[in-house]
Amino acid sequence: GQSLEQPSEVTAVEGAIVQINCTYQTSGFYGLSWYQQHDGGAPTFLSYNALDGLEETGRFSSFLSRSDSYGYLLLQELQMKDSASYFCAVRATDSNYQLIWGAGTKLIIKP
Amino acid sequence: NAGVTQTPKFQVLKTGQSMTLQCAQDMNHNSMYWYRQDPGMGLRLIYYSASEGTTDKGEVPNGYNVSRLNKREFSLRLESAAPSQTSVYFCASSGTSGGADTQYFGPGTRLTVL
Numbered sequence: 001g002q003s004l005e006q007p008s009e010v011t012a013v014e015g016a017i018v019q020i021n022c023t024y025q026t027s028g029f030y031g032l033s034w035y036q037q038h039d040g041g042a043p044t045f046l047s048y049n050a051l052d053g054l055e056e057t058g059r060f061s062s063f064l065s066r067s068d069s070y071g072y073l074l075l076q077e078l079q080m081k082d083s084a085s086y087f088c089a090v091r092a093t094d095s096n097y098q099l100i101w102g103a104g105t106k107l108i109i110k111p
Numbered sequence: 112n113a114g115v116t117q118t119p120k121f122q123v124l125k126t127g128q129s130m131t132l133q134c135a136q137d138m139n140h141n142s143m144y145w146y147r148q149d150p151g152m153g154l155r156l157i158y159y160s161a162s163e164g165t166t167d168k169g170e171v172p173n174g175y176n177v178s179r180l181n182k183r184e185f186s187l188r189l190e191s192a193a194p195s196q197t198s199v200y201f202c203a204s205s206g207t208s209g210g211a212d213t214q215y216f217g218p219g220t221r222l223t224v225l
Contacts, residue, residue, distance in 0.1 A: 008151075030212065033212045033213070042216040042218050042219055043154070043201070044216065048212050087153055089154075091211055096211065097142060097161050097167070098159065098170070098211075099154075099156070099211065101154045101155070102153055103153045104151075104152070104153055
């Protein structure tokens with residue numbers, strides 16, 4: 001089967017850097033996506049890694065290593081508004097449209 | 112651009128009642144999706160529509176039906192609601208830019224079945 005594992009909760013301090021990991025078990029996939037969801041809100045797309053390596057979008061970066069079945073989301077210069085849940089997701093090659101989602105990591109930011 | 116809109120925002124049903132959740136997108140996207148999200152969990156795909164005129168089952172389709180009314184609209188129907196269907200339902204869409212990996216979500220419908 002296919003599954004993704006993320007830590008359930010991560011705590012960090014405002015202004016710091018935090019890394020949210022995602023490990024996966026899947027036979028083949030197109031790439032790794034990251035979404036942010038604030039409490040009571042809808043998921044919003046953050047980033048996508050089709051290839052191994054680092055993708056940077058402002059304060060957020062995402063990394064993928066297919067050989068290690070591992071990826072992470074890196075958030076820099078943390079702001080209180082970054083308090084949210086972060087989900088990784090993959091689209092398996094045997095299912096063109098279906099994303100498989102991790103259970104999400106709740107990021108708690110302390111002042 | 113409103114993006115993806117969903118109605119209603121909240122709904123309370125009694126066991127056995129039926130209802131239809133409505134979803135519309137104005138981004139000219141080909142693909143649309145219905146998810147459910149239970150507390151503390153990720154999203155699970157109920158049904159999707161790769162393009163107008165097609166629908167396919169996702170991970171958890173039992174107890175649901177869908178209709179892709181046109182390119183803009185994709186509805187989800189609960190024929191006989193059960194307490195296990197208490198959840199938050201999200202509709203999403205995706206286009207050619209980014210494909211199915213980049214999905215745009217509506218605000219959600221919070222459904223409680225008593």
